[in-house]
Amino acid sequence: MEQLVLNDIHVEMGGKMVPFAGYSMPVQFSGLIDEHHTVRNAVGVFDVSHMGEFFVRGPGAQELVQRITSNDVSKLFNGKVQYSCFPNERGGIVDDLLVYQLDNQEYMLVVNGANVDKDWAWVIKNNKDEVNISNESKNISLFAIQGPKATEVLSKLTNADLASMKYYTVTKAEIAGIPDLIVSTTGYTGSGGYEVYVQNEKAEQLYRKILEAGQEFGLKPIGLGARDTLRLEMGFCLYGNDITDDTSPIEAGLGWITKLSEDNDFVGRAHVERIKSEGVKRRLVGFELSEKGIPRKDYPIFSSDGEEIGIVTSGTMAPSVGKAIGMGYVSTGHNGEGNQILIGIRKKKIPAKVVKFPFYKG
């Protein structure tokens, strides 16, 4: 198992370490619910260095990224970030990712930590024109500074005008005395903020400066536990739970990142087209429990008359919503907003209601 560059600092700060994506990762520090509210109400910092970073540069870069991702890369411009996925050859999803257009013919692809090896093999397999690609995942650390005070914290460490950056954009900036850091207005929390990519050698310097700058704003280190409750309250998909090799992006409600424009001939496009025209048999929905209980991954979903119609893919008690919420696939026809369903929790069937994303409305 790999250790994060900041492993000792996390342990020192009370981080409870668990294995995740091949790394020993902090799952919580002060307590999951406290950390969750810290991000919603103030600011928190996540060490998500397990995430993977691939660079695609030079002639053919745009063509390769266009070919392997479902969203339309031609719509990007320098400094723009796009949510996308790698569709596979049978209509499923290899991974979801962020595509950064850093410059003309220079892209950074940010993929899930648990999928770095699988994704890299996928990129290599599809790089038929031998475009310059490199996997920098092991050399780069990633910190997410998230919450309403994120701009104030980070602005103390840079002269760059972070406040004027639009959502899902990227720039290079000197932060905490470290030049040329990639910083983007992205995240996985729904509370706004930044993600900063840094070479491992400079990671500790940056992290300590962030902690120091954040002190007056109540910044705390945040673990993977709160990362999951925060993303789930927004209805953001988690790869491995809500989307997998066997789920179509259309079923998952990710039609908006599968662009069937003429010049976007991506791997698996024929499947996406077929599914779009035939219609899907199941849909990923959000639901709220109407009675006590907590939905968990793999619990069955029933219609109000008791017929099994699907399966839960994520669930939790949602600290900012104050309810038990979940996501799951249900047969088409049962996915309408307000539709009553039942969640099988141990020996009981607990009533729930289909609701629109996001669960947390800010």
Next chain:
Amino acid sequence: MNIPADLKYTKDHEWIKIEGEHAIVGITDYAQGELGDIVYIEVDTEGETLDQEETFGTVEAVKTVSDMYMPVSGEVVEFNGDLEDSPETVNTDCYGDGWIVKIKMSNPGEVESLLDSEAYKNLIS
């Protein structure tokens, strides 16, 4: 780590306090710490007679769900109803207000099979 000397323990991290033919059962300080923020306690075995090591309820933290087991055989005579609205009491006072069920023992001899505080301490260290 708080491990009161006057209680008995199971290897599954329940504690039991004997009061004549009755006993109070809860989960240990170690267990609540490992679980993290507890958000739901489900006990729907009130009135049922269960065997030693049978599941009498479930404790749910934000991220995890764990069964709770009978330290000894007996009837579940009372569930701590305060936990319905304040399950977090198990985090803050697991040996006091965070008790979970009261049972009427059917075979008090089984208490001999449980761990004392020293043995439990060794188990978790």
